[in-house]
Structures are given as structure tokens and as C-alpha cells.
Amino acid sequence: MTTIPLSLPGAAPGAWPLLGHAWQLHSRPLEFLSSLPAHGDLVRIGMGPYPAYVVCHPEAAHRMLTDSRTFDKGGPFFDKARVLFGSSLPMSGWQEHRWQRREMQPAFQPDRLEAYAAVMGEEVDRMTAGWRPGLRLDLTAALTTLTLRIVTRSVLAAEAEDEAVADVQHSLHTVIDGIYQRVMLPLGPLYRLPTPGNRRYRSACKRLHSAIDGIIAERRASPGGKDLVSMLLAAHDDTGEPMSDKDIRDQLVVMSGAGFETTANSLAFAFWLLSQHPEAEKQVHAEVDRTLAGRTATPADLDGLPYTRRVIHEVLRMYPPGWFFTRVTTTDTTLAGHRLPAGTALLYSAYLLHHRPDLFPDPERFEPDRWLTRSGDSLLRGAYVPFGGGNRKCIGDQYALIEMTMALASVCARWSLRPDPGATLRVQVRGTLGPGRLPMNCRERGAAVEE
Numbered sequence: 001m002t003t004i005p006l007s008l009p010g011a012a013p014g015a016w017p018l019l020g021h022a023w024q025l026h027s028r029p030l031e032f033l034s035s036l037p038a039h040g041d042l043v044r045i046g047m048g049p050y051p052a053y054v055v056c057h058p059e060a061a062h063r064m065l066t067d068s069r070t071f072d073k074g075g076p077f078f079d080k081a082r083v084l085f086g087s088s089l090p091m092s093g094w095q096e097h098r099w100q101r102r103e104m105q106p107a108f109q110p111d112r113l114e115a116y117a118a119v120m121g122e123e124v125d126r127m128t129a130g131w132r133p134g135l136r137l138d139l140t141a142a143l144t145t146l147t148l149r150i151v152t153r154s155v156l157a158a159e160a161e162d163e164a165v166a167d168v169q170h171s172l173h174t175v176i177d178g179i180y181q182r183v184m185l186p187l188g189p190l191y192r193l194p195t196p197g198n199r200r201y202r203s204a205c206k207r208l209h210s211a212i213d214g215i216i217a218e219r220r221a222s223p224g225g226k227d228l229v230s231m232l233l234a235a236h237d238d239t240g241e242p243m244s245d246k247d248i249r250d251q252l253v254v255m256s257g258a259g260f261e262t263t264a265n266s267l268a269f270a271f272w273l274l275s276q277h278p279e280a281e282k283q284v285h286a287e288v289d290r291t292l293a294g295r296t297a298t299p300a301d302l303d304g305l306p307y308t309r310r311v312i313h314e315v316l317r318m319y320p321p322g323w324f325f326t327r328v329t330t331t332d333t334t335l336a337g338h339r340l341p342a343g344t345a346l347l348y349s350a351y352l353l354h355h356r357p358d359l360f361p362d363p364e365r366f367e368p369d370r371w372l373t374r375s376g377d378s379l380l381r382g383a384y385v386p387f388g389g390g391n392r393k394c395i396g397d398q399y400a401l402i403e404m405t406m407a408l409a410s411v412c413a414r415w416s417l418r419p420d421p422g423a424t425l426r427v428q429v430r431g432t433l434g435p436g437r438l439p440m441n442c443r444e445r446g447a448a449v450e451e
């Protein structure tokens, strides 16, 4: 990292009056973020009227992520998301976060993950049961239903009736999109007008809340389970206060929101990338044939799937679903050689860091084997952050890795997915980074289809 005398960071070029860089961030976010390291290790941008500083260097990102008292959750964009997500785990300030994480962590311990993995296997079988050779799928939609059913049945320990899951899926999607829009294009009172878009957003929030309230009421009626909802009902803060129903609802909305689109999008990217890279696909096929011989994966198989895991790591490098997050300084401090007063908004982007060619040579190339030599590499500190870092690191990281590895391996054990001839990938940047609609054709694997 270049050492500069303590100063204020330089600004990114191209700011517009009033909007700052909000338009660039909204209209071509990935190109805009990737252009920033050329302007320094910490670069000032304008989010509407608010200045924010983008962390472009891995050491600075590491320091920011691991000192969560100085670099706390918050900032002007964040406050907009708080309106819907309250003071839930990803939103809470460091003091509240400590006890919340302590109370929720048991839902992600190894014994729980083992139990969730059984649900993951059942749901992959359920998804593929209706597949036939030649069937044309909207793959992203199929995987979104899969991961939402899994998170509903595992973490929330609730029934996953088709109609209710479809409604929650639709509502969550509308809500996540609506929040993204409000954060990226801060148009204030315009979002209160009775436009069709605003009405859709409000009605989706209501439907989502009522679905989650139903789960809480059910669990209140039969307490004592080992699931997250029961844990939240029994949780107490440091002063012995239990959580209110609204707090519990916020936690569950966030957990379902964070726990399905992220993994569905990553899986969809993985299938697309394999369809475009026959050598990598061949290696996955050889590995799953050896380890699974056509059956669905279980957690006991994970050690026998190292190449499949490298594919997942590479997908998360190229297309990290959580592509930008914010922090705010709680005290005067320094970062990357710059002085920052208390209250400074910071932004970090896994996409930006993962696409720096000095950290990941030829960053646009899909190369799972780059992880053969790099796992455990200390240079990755702050450079590879698909799940964030420090004590705010994703609580579902292991859950997600198990789910994605099991689903990718189990599908590849029996199926090869092929895009329409001439189809191209159109990356969509919304609340999460995704591949958008992805029509794919099912081809049953077997000696005859292996080229």
C-alpha cells in the first residue's frame, strides 16, 4: 500500500451536481467500482449529497472489517435499509450485535448444519424429480425456489407449502429490489407517492411481514425447538430484556432475504460458467462420478469434492452476490494513510477487490485451479471477501458453502445443463449480483452424452 502523509482522500472523477456519482453507481456499477483503484487506496465518491469513501486496498479492507468498533455498521444508505430491517443482525451497531450474534450463532453450529444438509439433499431431489431430457428451465428461478425452500425448512424450520413459498419469493424479491433502488437513487419523498412501483413495494413488505408473523405465532404456540425462531423467542439482551415480536420478525426477514438469493445466484452462475468451460465441466463430472456415482451428495461427500469446491470459490470471486456494503467511523481515525473524522461513511466492494488484476491475475478468466495454490494464502487477507470478514462475517458462510457444493455436485452427477445456442450472460446488479433469467436445457448425463 502506498504511504501518503495523512490527508483527505482524492475524489473519483465524473461527479454530477446534487447526484454526485449516484448515477454511475446505479447505471454501470461494476465498471465504475472497478475504475476506482486507479485513483487511490481510498477514493471519495458522492452518493447524492453525501460523500462516501470506497476502500480499494485489501489491507485497508481487512483493517476496516476486523475493527468493527471503529468501523461500525451505518451510513446514510444503511439508514434507508434500517427502515425495513430494523436493528436485525446485519444492521445492528457493534454493542447490540455482540449479544444478537451470541444468541443466533447456535443455529449455525456443525450439528445444525448436518441436520440442514439432509434438507438440502431432499430439496435438490425434489427440484430435479421433474426434470426430463430436453426440458427448458428458467434456471435462476428454479434455483431461487430451491434455496428459499431450503432456508425455510432448515433455518426457519417452517413448512414450505408451494403457494406460500412462491408468495414469499415474489415479495422478498420486490422488497430487496425496492430497498436497493431507495439506497442507490435517494429520491426521498418521491418514494412516498402512490405510483404502481411504490404500491407494489409497500404491499410486498406487508405480505412478507404477515408470512413471517404466521411462523412466529406458530412457534410461540409450541415452544422449545432447536430452530432459529425458538432461539429468538428465548433470547435476551445483556440487560435480560427479551426480543420484541417486531425484533424477531426483522431478524427472520433478514435471514430469509440474506439466505436464498445469494446462494441461488451463485449456483446459477456456476452452472453457466461450467456450460461455457468444457474442461472445467469435465473435471467436475469426473469428480462427481468418482465420489457420488449418480447419487445425491451428503456432507460426508464434501471432502471428496475438492474441485467442485474450487469452482464455487471461483464463482464467488468473479460474481460475489453481496457486491457492496457500508460502514461508518465511530471516532476520528486513519485508514490507508488518510485522516477520517468520526461519522465518515465508507463502502467496500468484494467485486472491486476480486477484480484487481494485481491481486487476481487475469481476473475475468474463470480459473478454479487458481485456488489450488492460493487457499491459505495470507495475501488474500482483505482481498477475497465474498462473505465479508471480522466479527461481522456472514453467519451463513458454512451453510452456504455446504448448500452450494452439495447442490452443484448432485445436479452434475446426473445432469448437464446447456444454454440455448447463442445465449449470452447478462449480469444483473441489484441488491445482489445475479445472472438474471437464465434459460437452460436439461441433458441427462451418461456415456452417450459425454463428449
Ligand code: HEM
Pocket: 089, 090, 091, 101, 151, 155, 254, 255, 258, 259, 260, 262, 263, 266, 320, 321, 322, 325, 326, 385, 386, 387, 388, 389, 391, 392, 393, 394, 395, 396, 397, 399, 400
Ligand atoms: C453465497 C452466499 C452468501 C454470501 C456471498 C453472503 C455474503 C455476506 C456478506 C458479504 C456479509 C457481510 C456484510 C457486511 O460486511 O456488511 C454477510 C452477512 C450476513 N449473512 Fe450472508 N451471504 C451468503 C449466504 C447467507 C446465508 C445462507 C445466510 C443465512 C441463512 C446469510 C445470513 C447473513 C447474515 C444474518 C449476515 C449478518 C451477519 C452479522 O452482521 O453478524 N448469508 N453475508
